[in-house]
Amino acid sequence: MKTIKTYENQNVVILGLAKSGLAASKLLHRLGANVTVTDRTEPEEEVKRELEKEGISSVFGEHPLSLLDNAYMVVKNPGIPYRIPFLQEALKREIPVITEVELSYELSEAPIIGITGSNGKTTTTTLIYEILAAAQKEPLIAGNIGTVSCEVGAKAEKDQVIVTELSSFQLMGIREYKPKIAVLLNIFDAHLDYHSSKEEYVEAKFNLFSHQDEEDYAVINADDPVISANLGSIKSKVVPFSRHKELKEGAYLSGNKLMFQEEEIISWDDVLLKGEHNIENVLAAIATCKLYGASTEAIVSVLKTFTGVKHRMQYVTNIHGRAFYNDSKATNILATKAALSGFKENVILLAGGLDRGNGFEDLEDALSCVKTLVTFGETAPKLEETAKNVGIQTIKCVDNVEKAVAAAYKLSEEGDVILLSPACASWDQFKTFEERGDMFINCVHKLK
Known part of the structure; x- marks a missing residue:
């Protein structure tokens, strides 16, 4: 950790406790700041005791504006919108408002690879981490996917x-x-309930490049029109990736080969991770890891074995020639369409869940590879109607995921893919999509 005295005897407000707030408050306290945590929700007694033990002040149940008197800085929980009165007042007083990832950069002795995008962040981040680990580059993983960024930054070493x-x-x-x-993987309309406009959302994404210079790299999706329209603001070396264009200065798909510059890295058929959308994630990971000095051998070894992030097109196992994939994170039609696009084999699709009132007509053009549909949950009748519309001959309705796995296996043949990609939220039968995915995994392993 770098030695910094910036925060000694400075009054810092931590807005929103949670995991990141707790980590930031403890770290800043150790750096000599006078820290006060404020949250509208009372934390568990254990957390209160931890704050008291550290000597950190706290105010729960409200965000009194008096906390901003003589405040040096506010560190806010990322999920709290800027429009709340407390933050508006802080900005009015020109008090800096940051998130804890800024602390990570200030303290870290190690270089940082930052990954953002509307979709695919978790998969790409994990893939980059695994490749760099295989290449013996001593990676650490942080952010939404792992440990709180400032905790990692404080511990990271130069190598x-x-x-x-x-x-x-x-x-x-x-x-x-x-x-x-x-x-930057892609930009779609997202989180517009948080951001005041699409323009603000795009600007937030491009903040990732705002402090880079010509010694740094920007790995960007050349197929994304929003990204392409904003490249003029990037000062670092742009390295593109593309699924549709052969870009000799970056990573691209040529026929069925994944390339970096003019080097063939691997055939897409040899990549274990499925889903057409994952081609872009893999290309981004290849470009990033090659730029950081990973060998082609390390990249290939990981791409041939990487099963994906849990519940996101996760390869589970193969039983008697049937490959099982867990895509429980597919809580909408678009996600299930993306999942189905990755398979040339016959697919037995397990789908269903919470009925939000929509139909499934938009799924029809993606069902050409589906030979059997097994439905469950509130949306089962609608999905069955959709399957009949496209001529799927075998349709089985069951009560739950457990019975769906058993039915799918019974109806399958060697060479089939059995895919859980529900196209629906899980809340009719489960608390979370993770719980649904875990049920699927457990039932699959019971088949053995």
Whole structure:
């Protein structure tokens, strides 16, 4: 950890406790700041005792504006919008408002690789981490996917590298954050209930590049029109990736080959991770890891074995020639369409869940590879109707995921893919999509 005296005897307000707030408060306290935590929700007694033990002040149940008197800085929980009165008053008083990822950069002796985008952040971050680990680059993983960024930054050493997943919420709260390699995967309409406009959302994403210079790299999706329209603001070396264009200066798909510059890295058929959308995630990871000095051998070894992030097109196992995939994170039609696009084999699709009132007509053009549909949950009748519309002959309705796995296996043949990609939220039968995915995994392993 770098030795910094910036915060000694300074009054710092931590707005919103949670995991990141607790980590930031303890770290700043150790750096000599006078820290006060404020949260509208009372934390558990154990957390209160931890704060008291550290000597950290706290105010719960409200955010009194008096906390801003003589405040040096506010560190806010990323999920708290800037429009709340407390933050508006802080900005009016010109008090800096940051998120804890800024602290990570200030303290870290290691370079940082930052990954953002509307979709694919977790998969790409994990893949980059795994490749760099295989290449013996001593990576650490941080951000939304792992340990709180400032905790990792405080512990990182010079010969390591921090691979960080970053949201637009976090990126709105940076001042000097400067990744050695910044990765922007894509930009879709997202979180517009948090951001005041699409323009603000795009600006937040491009904050990732705002402090880079010509010694740094920007790995960007050349197929994304919003990204392409904003490249003029990037000062670092742009390294593109593309699924549709052969870009000899970056990573691209040529026929069925994944390339970096003019080097063939691997055939897409040999990559274990499935889903057409994952081609872009893999290309971004290849470009990033090659720029950081990973060998082609390390990249290939990971791509041939990487099963994906849990519940996101996760390869589970193969039983008697049937490959099982857990895509429980697919809580909408678009996600299930993306999952199905990755398979040439016959698919037995397990789908269903919470009925939000929509139909499934938009799923029809993606069902050409589906030979059997097994439905469950509130939306089962609608999904069955959709399957009949496209001529799927075998349709089975069951009560739950457990019975769906058993039915799918019974109806399958060697060479089939059995895919849980529900196209629906899980709340009719489960608390979370993770719980649904875990049920699927457990039932699959019971088949053995």
